[in-house]
Amino acid sequence: MTGKIKNSWHALISKINIYSPSTLAGRFLVVMFALIFTSQLLVNYLWEKEMESDRQQALAKVSTNVALRMLATIDYFVTQPAGIRKVTINQLRYMGGARYFITLNSDFIELSPYQNSQAQQTVVNVFKAVLGSDKHIFGQPKVAFSRPETLKVINNQTYLKDLPDNWGKESLMVDPLDLPVLVIQLKLETGEWLYLATLMPDSSILAEELSPAPLQTSYMAWMLTLLAFATMAIYFMVRPFEALSSAAKAFGEGLEPVTVSEQGCLEYERTARAFNHMQKNIRHYMNDRKQLFSGISHDLKTPITRLRLRAELMDDDNVRDPFIKDLEQLEIMVKSALQVVSDTDIHENAEVVDLDRLLNEITLAAQSVGQRAWLHTPFHPNGENNHGIYEVTGKPLALKRCLENLIGNGIVYGSPVNVYIKREDDQIIITIRDSGPGLPAGVDISTFKPYQRLEFGYKRNPEGHGLGLVTARHLVSIHGGNLKLRNHPDGGLEVILMLPV
Template identity: 75%
Template sequence: MTGIIKEYWQILKHQFHECSPRTLAGRFLMVMFALVFTSQLLVNHLWERETESDRQEALARVSTSVALRMSATTEYFVTLPASLRKAAINKLRYMGGARYFITLNPEFIKLVPYENSWAHQTVVNVFKAVLKNANHISGRVEVAFSRPETLKVFDNQTLLQDLPDNRGQETLLVEPLDLPVLVIQVELENSEWLYLATLMPDSSILSADDSSPAPLQTSYLIWMLVLLVFATMAIYFMVRPFAALSKAANDFGRDLEPVAIPERGCLEYERTARAFNQMQQNIRHYMNDRKQLFSGISHDLKTPITRLRLRAEMLDDDVQREPFIHDLEHLEIMVKSALQVVSNTDIHEPPRVVDLERMLNDMTLAAQSVGQRAWLHTPFLNHPEGDGRYNITGKPLALKRCLENLIGNAIVYGAPANVYIERVADQVIIIVRDNGPGIPEGMEETIFKPYFRLDYGCQKNPDGNGLGLITARHLARIHGGSLRLRNHPEGGLEVTLTLPVA
């Protein structure tokens, strides 16, 4: 069970990472928007609950008050003798001033169904409860709302709006408003029905359901959007120093030249910037110390190597002299190669636009001029010259050394050397393929170790030193690129150099 939960958690994290913004400003804005939106929903929910509770209490009080008055009126007519009810109703109608429309009907009037909201249903429930608890009301009680234009009175055919002006309908028709009419029908003896119709005193309580809660009104949403815009600007200015830090780190990684960044901003950024500036200085000091160390070692070893060479040449025994001289020559080559690696990878030249296609074309033509087999293949043979398809920003000398090492290895260990170049999005990919035996499986990283050489390489090039690949990879990395090796399925070694355009 725990394993399943962890698996789903990893999937959820992956989906969140894929869907969320990649920039720090975007993530800040997303979190802030989520918090504001969540708090808005919570406030809206609490506001709605409080408002609804207040409305229900107010509606219950108003409904109870009206229901008690109508209950008293109903009880008055119920207790009257049957012979006096019609006379009392007619007298009230002609005297005027009645709060209700009251009739005595010989049948139950069926009302057109009305779509009750929670407020209308509350009024109906309150009236039913009050009337059923009245002392003198024992018959059937029906309470319902009706629209004034469909309200029937006297019988199931007569509409309220069809009555003459002197019949009291003006108490229920409030033009131009279309207010629902509350109708109460109480069953009396002899199958007669007491019919009372009225309007609620505060009809706004019944019609407020469709209004938006205050927190979700348009003006409030507009102000929230305005605040989000200002917050976005503030977040942008807060994270802008991190963009400068990223650019400085990228520039420093290319040529190891320190790029000082200002140590101003929030406390976390100040600490990061201070540590980054110190790290640049430490790395630069380390590189200088390394170069001086190798130079000193090379200088200090030259004298004893020269003395040993002289002593070896003075040996009379040829069998002993030749191995001594061979070992000393090998030692001298290793020292010179190590110093050359340090100097070659510590390149001080300004970056500029380099046309890699032209550089590779010149290199392969130069190799062909001395009888070496090297060919350049491009997928766009007819593209306009100088269109910048294979242009990158880099250090020309460093790029030339890198490519010379790769093409030279392909010529020496598996000629011919086939060079391919292509542009994919914002990267230029250069592939150098030879026809040699390749490298053993699993040694794709081991081959980059300094002075490491395979038996085949030692046989083909005894004077090699095993530093060409590591130098080429270092030069690729200072340009933000990468270098990888693999055996081609059709035979030979394939070296892929990937360089970013910018």
């Protein structure tokens, strides 16, 4: 069970990472919007519950007062003799009508179906409770709401709107409002139905519920305005981090310290201070490394020279020749190590480099001395040339050394060499394929280790030292690119360079 929960949690985190914004500002904004929207929903829910509770209490109080007043009228007619009730109702109409619309009907009047709201249902329940508790009323009163334009009175064929004005219909029909009419029908012991209709004193409490205040249009507009200001604030907050990212990229490409401002929030100040300190330490380390190798070279030249002179004085050729060969190899290794230091510490200004032209120069130079290396460029229809397609901003000498190194390796270990260049979106891909045996299985990563050599390579070039690929990979990385090796299915080794435009 624990494993399933853990897998579900990891799946959820993975989906969040996929669909969430990639920038820090975007994630800040999403979190802020989610918090504000969630808080508004919670406030809306609590506000609505509180308002509905207050509304129901006020509605019950008003309904009880109206029900008690109507109960007095009903008691008056119920306690009268049957013969006097109609006379009383006629006199009320003659005198201008009563507070309520009152008639005596011979039948129960069926009201048109009406979709009651929660507030109206509360009124109906209060009236039934008040009227049902009176000792003069026998049977259950019929209480319901009806619309004035469909309200029937006297019988099931007569509508309120068809009655004469002196019958008091104006007390129930308030144009242009369409207020619901409360109708009470009570069966008397004589077989007649006492019919009363009225409007609630405060009809607004029966109106359809409005949109909750926290989610009204004006409030949402204010919330979006606040989010817009928050977006601007977040942008200014994260802008120093963008400058820090650019400085880190520039330092990684040229190893030249780029001092960043240390002003900002506490977290940024600490990060910027640590970054500036790291740049100084790395630069000092590079200088110290260069000085160390230079010192080693200088210190080794004298003893190597002395040993060579002493070896020349040996009489035994069988002892002297191997000794001199070892000294020569030691001297070459020292020079190679110094060359690696100088090659990976190139101080050049970045400029636009046309890789197509550069590769063409390198392959033509190789062909001029009898080496087999060819450049293959994709064909562009409609007579288009390659001008500007394969241009990158970088260090020309570093790129030239890198490509010469890789193409030269291909010529030495697997001639002939075919070089391919193509562009995919904002990336230029250079593929250098030789015709050698390729890499044995499982050694492609170890090939990038200094002084790591394969048996085939040692046989083809015993004087090599296994530093070429290490140097090339470093030169590609300072340009923000990547270098990888793989065996071609049809034989040979492929070296793939991917450089950003």
